[in-house]
Amino acid sequence: MKRKRTSRIPVSAPTLTRNDFKSDQDVRWCPSCGDYSILAQTQRTLPELGIPKENIVFISGIGCSSRFPYYMNTYGFHTIHGRAPTIASGVKMANPDLSVWVITGDGDALSIGGNHFIHLMRRNFDINVLLFNNRIYGLTKGQYSPTSERGQKMYQSTPLRSLDTPFNPISLALASGATFVARSVDIHSDHLRPMLKAAFEHKGTSFIEIYQNCHIFNDDTFELQREKEYKTDHTVLLEHGEPLVFGAEHDKGIRLNGFQPEVVDLTDGEHTVYDLIVHDQHAEDTTLANFLAGMSDTPDMPHPMGIFRSVQHPCYENLMTNQIRTATEQMGEGDLDALLHDGETWTVS
């Protein structure tokens, strides 16, 4: 169930195209960086949203992904490392009519900005957060990030392999109370665009983890989920109300075995689609979403793609606006002179 935000559509919305969202700045990511595709899909999606581009604000932190706002011909603010959620919160609170997008990476959002990230999720401003996850620090040349796999790869800062257990961004967002949580892949444009649109249409904080390839420092970290020849066996598309079926021949599925999702063979004569988990993205309870989130941490399980969770909760900015309205109704519109004279006063003549 998707809700259109009709209030944002001006009476005579001009018809915009992808080119209207390109800025005059040269894009300076490395050749074949996954960011190019995300930029292109975003520029293609925005004209479909029916809002004037002056109402759109892109806010980023620091990192390769955070150069994104410079390339968008909208309002934009390239801020400081990890703090984009706080600045975006201020932008949205001061003007709830704006469509606010946070562009961040795995280091920016989950390491230096980890605290802001979880609090942004729980406050539920109507903000869209795109986390470009490439499991590496690219701009600083290849240090391991909070989503890098433990011990599996050599990184500049850990020649003897990394010791940290990675974060699962989807699990973290769910645990923080996020109301819209999704995952997509940089080059899967036909999947990414609808995800961007769904994030926009969701009223509340929308979080999309985007698997993104860093060609230079962490090439092919998501090879199994990105590449055509592997992805059908290594990803499973989440569709509301549908069983979790995957595989090139739709021959495999996910069922729950106790508390553990497991892959079953639909061609072995023992299992049918009726054994499988049926996705419910609108479930208020996050148990199912958490099971699904955990799959990407489990070896040999396909990574779910799509919307893990989409539920309607009140937005912070609306609650605040309501407080202001109620206070104004009860106390009357603020009278500065009366306020200055509040309490006991005396007059000297």
Add this chain to the structure above:
Amino acid sequence: MRKPVEQIEAATILFAGDSGDGSQTIGTQMTETTALIGNDVATLPDYPAEIRAPAGSTAGVSGFQLHFSSEQIHTPGDLCDVLVAMNPAALKVHLHKLKPNGILIVNTDNFARRNLRLAGYEEDPLESDALTKYQVFGVELTRLTRKALETTDLTTSEIDRCKNFFALGMILWLYNRPMEYTMKWIKAKYAKRPQYIEPNILALRAGNTYCDMTEQFAVSYDVKPAPFEPGTYRNIEGNMATVLGLIAASHQSGLPLVYGSYPITPASDILHGLAKYRNFGVITMQMEDEIAAVGVAIGAAFSGALGVTGSSGPGLALKAEAINLAMIAELPIVVCNIQRAGPSTGMPTKTEQSDLLQMFYGRNGESPIPIVASSRPFDCFEAVYEACRIAVKYRTPVIFLSDLYIAMGAEPWKIPELSELPEIKPNFTTSAGPSDEFEPYLRDPETLARPWAKPGTPGLEHRIGGLEKSDVTGHVSYDPENHEKMVEIRAEKVARIANDIPPTEVFGAQAGEILLLGWGGTFGALRTTAENYVAEGLPIGHVHLRHLNPFPNDLGDILKRFKKILIPELNSGQLLQLIRATYLIDAIGFNKVQGQPFHVFELHAKIDEILKKIEHL
């Protein structure tokens, strides 16, 4: 027969007890009453960091000092005429502040062996000769309060919590103050728990009657109203004045106020104060940390609101990177620093003015930021309003400095007329201009301020950020000459604010032997000192700086007119360094870093020493 009343000019009273004893409450009530009957009054709360330190220990002593007078005063007083000590610990901590022959009122019921031991007394000071140089009034405050309230329905522990009002009743009698204001306050305070109204009033009356009836107290005192300029007055604390100043700036500029904050002593009361005024459109956001708090202020400013954050020194350390972002992005925000004793966590409930250099220099790169400091509780209103004016006009973060001493201190304030408040005009840019291409760093030729274009304005879509930017266009630039030029422009923009501030007021001698140069919460002690010397006809002047960056244009000339420049500060000499570096003069520092304000007598001693040296030259 009515007891005699003696006219005096001024008095200083210190209420002290356990932090749960209600000293702050009765101190505030005494202040309210005293202000309302027309005295000038200044206060100094002094309380522990622990909410409830172990009962009876010296760590848990909470004090409230107030000074009131029939003349204009500027400080809560050096030494006290009256000390009300609710227990031995309070006596131990505060006795040194009582003048010789001063009045000492003690609750003798609390002087049992256990309390004495907790306070570290080996023997009972009431029975030794330790107190012979004071007028000691031992009062069985606990027993008398219980007796007065024995007919009420309260439990004994509830009754014991009323004994602070018994003490207040005594002090109101001693200084001939009416009880009506306190009674009115009690009724309002306990409107939702009416069972406490009558007992507290009974305790108040009992204390008052006790003094009147017993022979212990033979004489009471009266302090006539002080001369005040005509006008309407109220009593105000520094943090409340800051709250009102921010709301006034929002109201007068038409910019919605967005205040991001994280709880910290002594700045939290600004958050509490602002949170009450949603009907003024005030948005307060208690954020996850100090960085988020300044982040929302910056975001709000980008959206076209008045973004403000407030904290104290440790919080400012965390905010530094974000303030620098606002500096290079040239967005108007106001950052309130209510200073407390540092370094690190330091002494959170004690005052100091040791963050000045942090505010000047505590950011990477060349980062000039205007700094405005308030000098006394009511001045917080004007000073924070001025900070907002500068921020909006020059599109820059501005630091507003206050400190615990003035934030928590209270004094009468002549409420300003709204028409007297300076104009704050946001002047949002609404169209791209002649070139048809919006240039976010094309500056006003006079102020060097850049345009402020709100998201939502068609045709002005633009990108800003923390990277160095090209002059005029704002595009990212690594060009060497451009970087130097931008550094110079940002410095020049702040320097030009000096053309936009009033001439410096020199109190007392306009030229002569010594100029007392100060800033911030030391105003009261410095002005009182200067007044004393001026009254003796000595050529001593006093300048108290509101604008610390940039300094006023006329300051250099003023400094040259005096033989010696004395800069008293509650730090190790921070303004001193800046003045020496800026004006190449051999200014003298006078420094105290004890978490306590200056006493006037300390300043006298220093000035006398300098005067003596000058004579001997």
